Amino acid sequence: MDYLDMTLTEVLDALNAGEVTSQTLVKLCFDKIKQTEELNALNSTYFDMAMARAKELDERRANGQKLGALGGVPVVLKDNINLIGTKTTCASKFLQNFVSPYNATVAQKLIDADAIVIGKANMDEFAMGSSNENSAFGPVKNPVDTTRVPGGSSGGSAATVAAKQCFASLGTDTGGSIREPSSFCGVVGIKPTYGRVSRYGVVAFASSLDQVGPITRSVKDNALMLNVLAGQDPMDMTSSNQPVEDFTSKLDAGVKGIKIGVAKQFFTDALSSEVRQSLETALDWYKQNGAEIVEVDLPSLDTALAVYYILSSAEAASNLARFDGVKYGVRANQYDDVVDLYFKSRTQGFGKEVKRRIMLGNYVLSSGYYDAFYRKAKRVQKVIRNEFTNALQNCDVLISPTTANPAFKLGEKTNDHVAMYLTDIFTVPINIAGVPALSIPCGKNSEGLPIGMQIIGKHFDEATIYQVANAFEQSHKEDK
Amino acid sequence: MSITIEDVKKLAKLSRLEFTDEEALQFVDELTATLAQVDAINKVDVSQVDLFEKTVNADTELRADEIKPSLPVEQIVANAPDKKDGAFLVPITVAED
Incomplete structure (x- = not known):
């Protein structure tokens, strides 16, 4: 071999x-x-x-x-x-x-x-x-x-x-x-x-x-x-002191009695028929192998992308302020004074998408718009988090598609940034809620392109995600 | 909500970025489109949300405030585009007159 x-x-x-x-x-x-x-x-x-x-x-x-x-x-x-x-x-x-x-x-x-x-x-x-x-x-x-x-x-x-x-x-x-x-x-x-x-x-x-x-x-x-x-790090105060279990410990435990939540909000019209079919086949497999499928509700899911672009751009604008051509990175060759040095170095150093996010981030943080955008988005984030926490109280994991469609062509979406942003519609809510999620292959479309299934767990319960994923992978090895 | 060219110019200044007139006009359209999309947050009722009630990650903690060795100065300035004697060099920032 x-x-x-x-x-x-x-x-x-x-x-x-x-x-x-x-x-x-x-x-x-x-x-x-x-x-x-x-x-x-x-x-x-x-x-x-x-x-x-x-x-x-x-x-x-x-x-x-x-x-x-x-x-x-x-x-x-x-x-x-x-x-x-x-x-x-x-x-x-x-x-x-x-x-x-x-x-x-x-x-x-x-x-x-x-x-x-x-x-x-x-x-x-x-x-x-x-x-x-x-x-x-x-x-x-x-x-x-x-x-x-x-x-x-x-x-x-x-x-x-x-x-x-x-x-x-x-x-x-x-x-x-x-x-x-x-x-x-x-x-x-x-x-x-x-x-x-x-x-x-x-x-x-x-x-x-x-x-x-x-x-x-x-x-x-x-x-x-x-x-x-995994594990707490004194150098990162946002790292958690939750104990780290052996994530391989439940790999072979199977899915009998596992409760899988499915939210209708993940199965929208945006989903291609082949992705939908693959997901439904996978859910049937789980059912046949002793898992219970339960319906859950995530009513605010479709606002997660908006929350994401406000919060992530705001944080990016702040984080990327450190790139000024002084401490590290590229410095422009010609400039009038120190402020011009910042302008020129940043303008020459950053690519278009990065500039787009910095501009949006500074917009939602700027005086007069902060409450309407940033603060509001933080509140909606809380609502989305609570919805995920509640949904996961009634089941062990949630299952959704990872993306609505398989891989697209190079250049297909480069001129339409809103269409590009929509690619992340099923993955973004997970970061907003802070929960863990894994993508695993669950078949291919008619062109042989891989389709991904997203398994979402409770906070700090990656072990159950791996258990549910491994059961599926072990019985679908021949599909690879 | 629509964005004006003046908004874009103000944002560019805040962002320490320069754009050509053509790029600035493009930003007017792009930001307007993005803002139309993020308007979705207004669909959610947040009147009951307490931003300061801690739920997730209540299990983080600060490390003890102890002095420990840090990186040597030479290593910190190693990546600077212009440096001298362990310091970052920048153009004069205070006018001489």
């Missing part, structure tokens, strides 16, 4: 059994990266660093030392996550030469678990986008069909896992940026509960909504990764 066809779990077994070395895996991954270069999934790679680390880990393993939970497995970080001595560009011209002076907590945790970071993934600039076409380094192509987008903003992170350039990656998700690309590329991605994973060292987009999460080729791989990433 080709080692690159293995899941992370399988390749860990092969490493532990001495069938393969990490050095071989790193070489195989780099061969694959070369073969699939046209995807443009990675912004940077570290062959020498990765080989040196693989050698060290192989030696430790050969000497009988027990390695960490990800011992010797090649992984990729999204290019907004700091790793000492490597570029962190956020796919922006502004940060094209920025070198991380420290490790993000999630990067440190992967290193401590003996993973091998082999590169950083392309993304929408500053994580703003749903198609990975807003990158200063060019769009990423979908490995399933290279005329199509991989989704965004973690498009490179999803594409690199789907194309088997690595065994797992990290993405970040503010309104669907892990789940939408996972759905489009046919892989598994989770946005953990807000507060589950530290954001320290991850470049902020909208701090009250951002979460880091893993993208993998199987549910079990995903749970293993979250085991490594």
Whole structure:
């Protein structure tokens, strides 16, 4: 068997059994990266660093030392996550030469678990986008069909896992940026509960909504990764002190007696007939296997996108004020004075979508509009949160489509930003409510494009999401 | 709610961004379209919402306020476009007269 066809779990077994070395895996991954270069999934790679680390880990393993939970497995970080001595560009011209002076907590945790970071993934600039076409380094192509987008903003992170350039990656998700690309590329991605994973060292987009999460080729791989990433961090005061359970503990518990909530608001006219059909087939499967389907109500769901664009843009405008051409990033060559330096550097450094969000953010925060937009949106957010909490009191998980349609064509929505924003209609409410949700493949459409199912859990109950997802994946392996 | 070219110019100034007249006009249309979309928040009755009642993430805490080593100055200024002796260099910000 080709080692690159293995899941992370399988390749860990092969490493532990001495069938393969990490050095071989790193070489195989780099061969694959070369073969699939046209995807443009990675912004940077570290062959020498990765080989040196693989050698060290192989030696430790050969000497009988027990390695960490990800011992010797090649992984990729999204290019907004700091790793000492490597570029962190956020796919922006502004940060094209920025070198991380420290490790993000999630990067440190992967290193401590003996993973091998082999590169950083392309993304929408500053994580703003749903198609990975807003990158200063060019769009990423979908490995399933290279005329199509991989989704965004973690498009490179999803594409690199789907194309088997690595065994797992990290993405970040503010309104669907892990789940939408996972759905489009046919892989598994989770946005953990807000507060589950530290954001320290991850470049902020909208701090009250951002979460880091893993993208993998199987549910079990995903749970293993979250085991490594989760936990309170003194460097991030929004990280929660909720105890971290073993997310693999309930994987094989099945779905007998599990209550699955379905809200009619997720099954709108926007849904393509093939996606609807796939979801209904999946729900039937759950029913046949002992789960109970219950109807739940999320009456304010259709306002979540509006809340999202107000809150995320307001936070982005504030967070991105730090990019002024003084402390880091690109400085304009010519300017009249210090204020002009700010204007020129920002105008030259930021791409169009980033400017659009900053403008909207400053509008909703500006005097005279703050109450009508920002404050109102915060209140509606509370209503949406309460609706999710109430719905999840009557069931274990909710199931919805991840997106209304499979991956669209490159360039199809670039001139219509409102249509692009609507792509996230099913993923955005999850960030607004702060609950965890995972996207898992649930079939393909007539063109062979992956369709994603979103499994939404209670706050801090990722383990039940993995249980429900794994049961489905185990019985649908042949569909892959 | 519609946006005027004056609104866009004011926002650009607040945002420390420069736009050509053509770009500014485009923003008038785009922001108007986006604002029409976000108007959906007004459908929800929020009269009973208490913004300060804590529900989610009541389980976060501040770390102890202890002095710990921070990054060396050289590393902090390493990414600055212009620097000297461990400081960020900027144009003169106070007029000399």
